[in-house]
Amino acid sequence: MAATEYIVRTKDVMKEFKMGQEVLRALNGVSVDIKRGEYISIMGPSGSGKSTLFNAIGGLDKPDSGSVFINDVDMAQLDSNELAFLRCHTIGYIFQTFNLITVMTALENVRLPTIFAGMNSDEGTDRGIELLELVGLGHRLHHKPSELSGGQQQRVAIARALANNPSIILADEPTGNLDSKTGTEIIELLRRLNKESGVTVISATHDYKMLDVSDRIIWIRDGKIDKIENRADLDIQLGGMAGQEGH
Amino acid sequence: MVKIAINGLKIRFWRSMVTASGIILGIAFLAYVSTNLISSGAATADQRARMIWLVVMSLLVSTVGIVNSMLMSVTERFREIGTMKCLGAPDGFVVSLFVVEAVFVGSAASVGGWFLGYVGAVFQKACAIGFGPAFASVGATHSAELAGGCVLVGILITLIATIAPAERAAAMPAAAALRTEV
DSSP, rough: GGGEEEEEEEEEEEEEEEEETEEEEEEEEEEEETTTTEEEEOOOOOOOOOHHHHHHHHHSOOSEEEEEETTTTEEEGGGGGHHHHHHHHHHEETTOOOOOTTTTOHHHHHHHHHHHOOHHHHHHHHHHHHHHHTOOTTTTTOOOOGGSSSHHHHHHHHHHTTTTTOOOEESSSSEEEEEEEOOOHHHHHHHHHHHHHOOEEEEEEOOOGGGGGEEEEEEEETTEEEEEEEEEHHHHHHHHHHHHHHH | OOOHHHHHHTTHHHHHHHHHHHHHHHHHHHHHHHHHHHOTSOOOHHHHHHHHHHHHHHHHHHHHHHHHHHHHHHTTHHHHHHHHTTTOOHHHHHHHHHHHHHHHHHHHHHEEEEEEHHHHHHHHHHHHHHHHHHHHHHHHOOOHHHHHHHHHHHHHHHHHHHHHHHHHHHHSHHHHHHHHHO
């Protein structure tokens, strides 16, 4: 197998936080391999360390020990500009709180990463319009985030994450601030993008709706991997449980 | 980038005005005193030294004020900075964003401050010798170089006050910047 089959690999990732006198070990030796084009959900109760893992994979925070490889590049070896380049071109981020720049319109928000990538103004605008149409917001180009609903804001954030054609989309509780119906729409949108453009989706969540669409689910508990399940296995499990109820 | 900076200034107009007013007052005092210093050639060395001391002190105070205001402006935008870093903004971009803002605020406020100081000097003279001669007298001593100097000092002070907070914000890990609640 080619080494590039794995787009993200983590090895014994450890991260500690100091809370006053106590040291909290948020991640305690996490190793996962994620294949190109997979749709992964990282599941776990709050405080289990899933957001910390998310931050480590995204290069937003440095682990205390262990390493994270993106496309076989060790993130710890990158300086801040190389990290910025990686974030700009390889990874698209989606957040629970959307994190749109409130003073900019939807189009300007989506254009922002193209500026960092050095794309010129016209190209960036075209790209922004194309992406906003892709997420179904072609009629909301010049609205500010405050004039958009939660679901629409998250769509803008998804369009923004896609701006530079990343190979990974990292989503931290993308449905956490949305009602159930809107959440389903966002999940379906992510799944569609994953299927159509082959972008790897890694999403930290505790929304069970995510289970249905994931290829694999990584369960995290107390900073360690509890279990990794394939969806195929999960279906059998659920089927088994349904069968038991029938008896 | 310049567009983003101007946009940021427009949205936070009143905050920028507070920063600006610190610079305006500092530079106004500088312009006023330096005019007087040159025109009152008769003043003793001791008096001159005291004047210079006063100007330096007032500039120091206004610098501290600008640093304070800039720290606030950077802190309230931690999330924005974190988001930009997530989207791939290099540290240098974040710093230059604040520097561009500082240059805009600094130059506008310095010109305003110089004008205020100049008018102040003219008025003071006018009380003694009337408007016509006052304009001539102040105009004769207050050269273009002096005006340019005042504006330059203003911009310089703003830049010095901006760079430290901006560098600090840009060097933060993106996750830490995003976690902050303001």
